[in-house]
Amino acid sequence: MLKDLIKPNESKILLLVADGLGGMPNESGRTEMEAAPRAHLDELASKSSLGLTDPIATGVTPGSVPAHLALFGYDPHEFRVGRGAVEARGLDIKLIREDLCIRANFCTVDRATGVVTDRRAGRIPTAKNEELVARIRPAVAEIDGIEVLVHSGMEYRFVVVLRGKGLSTRISESDPEKEGFRPRPITALAWRAEKTSEVINGFLKRAADLIKDEEKANYILLRGYSKPPDLEPMNDRYWVKAACVAAYPAYKGLARILGMAVLDNDGTWEGELNAVEQNLDRYDFFFMHLKELDKLGEDGKFAEKVEQLGRLDALVPRITRMGFDVIVITGDHSTPAVLKAHSWHPNPFLLWSPWVRREGKTEFTERGCARGQLGRMPALEVMPLILANARKLAKFGA
Amino acid sequence: MLKDLIKPNESKILLLVADGLGGMPNESGRTEMEAAPRAHLDELASKSSLGLTDPIATGVTPGSVPAHLALFGYDPHEFRVGRGAVEARGLDIKLIREDLCIRANFCTVDRATGVVTDRRAGRIPTAKNEELVARIRPAVAEIDGIEVLVHSGMEYRFVVVLRGKGLSTRISESDPEKEGFRPRPITALAWRAEKTSEVINGFLKRAADLIKDEEKANYILLRGYSKPPDLEPMNDRYWVKAACVAAYPAYKGLARILGMAVLDNDGTWEGELNAVEQNLDRYDFFFMHLKELDKLGEDGKFAEKVEQLGRLDALVPRITRMGFDVIVITGDHSTPAVLKAHSWHPNPFLLWSPWVRREGKTEFTERGCARGQLGRMPALEVMPLILANARKLAKFGA
Numbered sequence: 001m002l003k004d005l006i007k008p009n010e011s012k013i014l015l016l017v018a019d020g021l022g023g024m025p026n027e028s029g030r031t032e033m034e035a036a037p038r039a040h041l042d043e044l045a046s047k048s049s050l051g052l053t054d055p056i057a058t059g060v061t062p063g064s065v066p067a068h069l070a071l072f073g074y075d076p077h078e079f080r081v082g083r084g085a086v087e088a089r090g091l092d093i094k095l096i097r098e099d100l101c102i103r104a105n106f107c108t109v110d111r112a113t114g115v116v117t118d119r120r121a122g123r124i125p126t127a128k129n130e131e132l133v134a135r136i137r138p139a140v141a142e143i144d145g146i147e148v149l150v151h152s153g154m155e156y157r158f159v160v161v162l163r164g165k166g167l168s169t170r171i172s173e174s175d176p177e178k179e180g181f182r183p184r185p186i187t188a189l190a191w192r193a194e195k196t197s198e199v200i201n202g203f204l205k206r207a208a209d210l211i212k213d214e215e216k217a218n219y220i221l222l223r224g225y226s227k228p229p230d231l232e233p234m235n236d237r238y239w240v241k242a243a244c245v246a247a248y249p250a251y252k253g254l255a256r257i258l259g260m261a262v263l264d265n266d267g268t269w270e271g272e273l274n275a276v277e278q279n280l281d282r283y284d285f286f287f288m289h290l291k292e293l294d295k296l297g298e299d300g301k302f303a304e305k306v307e308q309l310g311r312l313d314a315l316v317p318r319i320t321r322m323g324f325d326v327i328v329i330t331g332d333h334s335t336p337a338v339l340k341a342h343s344w345h346p347n348p349f350l351l352w353s354p355w356v357r358r359e360g361k362t363e364f365t366e367r368g369c370a371r372g373q374l375g376r377m378p379a380l381e382v383m384p385l386i387l388a389n390a391r392k393l394a395k396f397g398a
Numbered sequence: 399m400l401k402d403l404i405k406p407n408e409s410k411i412l413l414l415v416a417d418g419l420g421g422m423p424n425e426s427g428r429t430e431m432e433a434a435p436r437a438h439l440d441e442l443a444s445k446s447s448l449g450l451t452d453p454i455a456t457g458v459t460p461g462s463v464p465a466h467l468a469l470f471g472y473d474p475h476e477f478r479v480g481r482g483a484v485e486a487r488g489l490d491i492k493l494i495r496e497d498l499c500i501r502a503n504f505c506t507v508d509r510a511t512g513v514v515t516d517r518r519a520g521r522i523p524t525a526k527n528e529e530l531v532a533r534i535r536p537a538v539a540e541i542d543g544i545e546v547l548v549h550s551g552m553e554y555r556f557v558v559v560l561r562g563k564g565l566s567t568r569i570s571e572s573d574p575e576k577e578g579f580r581p582r583p584i585t586a587l588a589w590r591a592e593k594t595s596e597v598i599n600g601f602l603k604r605a606a607d608l609i610k611d612e613e614k615a616n617y618i619l620l621r622g623y624s625k626p627p628d629l630e631p632m633n634d635r636y637w638v639k640a641a642c643v644a645a646y647p648a649y650k651g652l653a654r655i656l657g658m659a660v661l662d663n664d665g666t667w668e669g670e671l672n673a674v675e676q677n678l679d680r681y682d683f684f685f686m687h688l689k690e691l692d693k694l695g696e697d698g699k700f701a702e703k704v705e706q707l708g709r710l711d712a713l714v715p716r717i718t719r720m721g722f723d724v725i726v727i728t729g730d731h732s733t734p735a736v737l738k739a740h741s742w743h744p745n746p747f748l749l750w751s752p753w754v755r756r757e758g759k760t761e762f763t764e765r766g767c768a769r770g771q772l773g774r775m776p777a778l779e780v781m782p783l784i785l786a787n788a789r790k791l792a793k794f795g796a
Contacts (some may be wrong), residue, residue: 001455002455003459003476006456023426040595227530228736314654355422355734355737355741356422357422357423357429357764357765357768358423358427359745360427360765371769372768373450373765373768375450375766375768375773375774376773376774377456377774381455381456381457383456383457384455384456385456385457385742386457387457388457388458388459388742389457393459393742394456394459395459395460395461395740396454396458396460396461396464396474397454397460397461397463397464397478398461398462398463398480398481398484398501398622
């Protein structure tokens with residue numbers, strides 16, 4: 001329905017996703033947002049409409065990929081995008097339809113017991129990762145007629161892509177998800193996946209043999225088996241020219257999967273904003289992703305999350321001076337520091353345009369957003385609201 | 399589901415639709431409703447439940463017909479009611495199933511360039527319209543075996559009904575929608591529509607030739623091709639006796655399509671209310687439509703819209719004295735004067751009955767409704783709420 005209504009225009013849109021933005025009160029009784037300096041955010045909020053969004057469904061805690069899909073207007077119940085493909089596209093690996101993408105971690109296993117003692121291999125430096133991948137690559141280049149591509153990511157992360165006919169995603173994952181357990185055996189979950197299981201076990205055997213004497217990165221965990229998803233590009237879906245500014249590969253990967261341009265930046269928040277500013281003439285929809293709040297929430301660092309929220313507040317004057325027609329500031333999901341994890345709590349949502357019912361005096365906090373004029377809504381409604389405020393939607397019916 | 403629960407009773411219901419009621423703040427920071435005198439509305443609001451309704455979907459700006467369908471409990475995504483049929487029934491033209499209804503405008507085209515210079519032909523008087531239609535009618539009575547009925551509407555508007563076998567709605571519209579452009583050619587959009595296209599082009603050629611020397615109304619624009627929709631009558635759907643009181647033909651037309659009686663009135667707000675009062679014993683569901691706020695919003699007349707809202711406020715004491723069991727005051731869609739157009743903003747919604755959770759001290763404004771106890775809901779939920787408050791719904795399950 002939406003697609004029939006879309007019309008092109010010159011509007012400039014900023015969708016700023018502060019990952020893990022929303023929180024919960026700690027023993028002080030205040031949430032991270034309530035405790036943070038918010039002079040600029042509150043001023044912007046008073047000229048905006050506020051609300052709360054549910055990424056997937058009430059009570060459901062989302063992963064980053066489905067939470068972002070919902071924000072971009074792709075129903076995460078309909079479109080399942082596997083993490084392997086997201087990571088592969090995050091490293092800008094060119095994929096073809098039959099490829100099987102696998103998210104891989106170097107890890108540490110105890111030689112005596114075989115249990116995983118560090119799922120992240122002591123966060124080895126990326127240079128070490130590259131050295132190990134270079135060692136593995138020639139030994140696994142082809143297994144049972146399947147081409148095997150191996151690409152280093154950041155720190156302990158890498159990506160394996162299997163290329164050939166008849167590969168299946170119906171394979172069990174080896175990551176035990178907790179330390180103190182052995183890696184799970186990798187087996188076919190369906191008859192048609194037997195061959196794939198053999199190739200993956202072959203890869204794992206050869207690769208593990210080459211790193212078994214490493215101090216930290218002496219084993220490999222595999223998960224997120226997925227084929228490249230085939231999603232309608234955002235530019236076609238919404239008649240925009242979309243660009244992504246992010247520091248982390250996963251968000252760049254998802255952006256590439258949705259057909260966005262991915263803009264170079266130095267990975268700092270200020271650097272990301274520089275990239276937006278330098279490309280204002282070339283694109284009209286900017287997805288800007290800030291990762292740090294989520295990490296601090298996951299690590300339970302309440303005070304540090306509050307401090308970073310102050311840094312977000314300090315970015316606001318520069319953002320509002322850039323001349324956007326629509327500005328959204330929100331999270332993909334909440335990450336309360338007291339919970340040390342993603343959560344099901346709805347996301348604070350701020351929408352500024354010349355065409356909103358302004359809130360007047362308010363706060364950009366969970367509570368302020370709960371009292372906002374937009375009420376509580378599915379995150380899937382964010383893109384329609386953005387497009388309406390960008391004046392990109394024609395009238396429905398006569 | 400709803401239908402299984404409906405039971406008849408004597409309750410009297412008023413659904414007052416103030417077209418284009420909701421607005422947006424202008425430079426004063428206040429919306430039209432916030433700036434308006436509201437002594438009686440606010441008093442009624444304090445005894446009512448308030449909320450906000452979305453006519454179609456978040457961010458989607460509705461036309462009047464789908465917005466009203468939603469208010470009457472007919473899903474506008476399921477029931478597409480074409481404007482041609484609405485206008486034809488607005489003029490009380492009796493239709494049969496195969497008829498093709500067309501919404502027609504007299505317009506002014508520049509003789510030298512052929513571009514439309516006034517889509518409304520300078521709003522010629524209705525008497526002039528009737529003179530032109532009388533001139534055209536005999537010349538087009540039958541084209542290629544198809545009967546052609548032509549009926550005058552108000553000012554520049556008229557309706558053409560084609561009657562015969564095999565007519566199709568898959569025809570392009572000639573209205574360029576903006577002045578300064580030539581009328582678009584009328585062509586078949588599907589193979590089966592070729593014959594219809596020839597008949598319509600034949601009509602246009604003959605009719606245009608007869609008016610080409612007129613000063614203002616020298617051409618014709620055609621759009622809204624539609625067959626008579628077949629909707630379950632409201633009286634059957636809700637076990638009510640429904641009546642419409644409206645000044646404008648389109649709303650009367652939609653009411654007739656839904657099987658409502660259409661009550662005579664002088665077209666003023668007070669006259670409409672007289673019609674309601676005089677027919678209180680004969681019907682139990684009254685749809686009363688007030689057009690002016692929408693027109694003033696579309697014309698960008700903020701102060702005048704505020705003034706008319708004061709007139710609405712002044713009607714309230716008379717309305718509340720009439721003895722209704724349920725009173726709803728709402729809009730079909732918002733028409734903010736600063737936007738000069740229909741908008742996607744949700745509608746202020748007031749529901750009074752003895753059975754509501756009363757708001758206590760509040761304001762009947764967009765903001766007051768955003769804080770109301772009903773929250774934000776699809777307009778499709780208005781009829782179930784009305785029926786519940788009219789005590790017309792039995793319990794679901796044991």
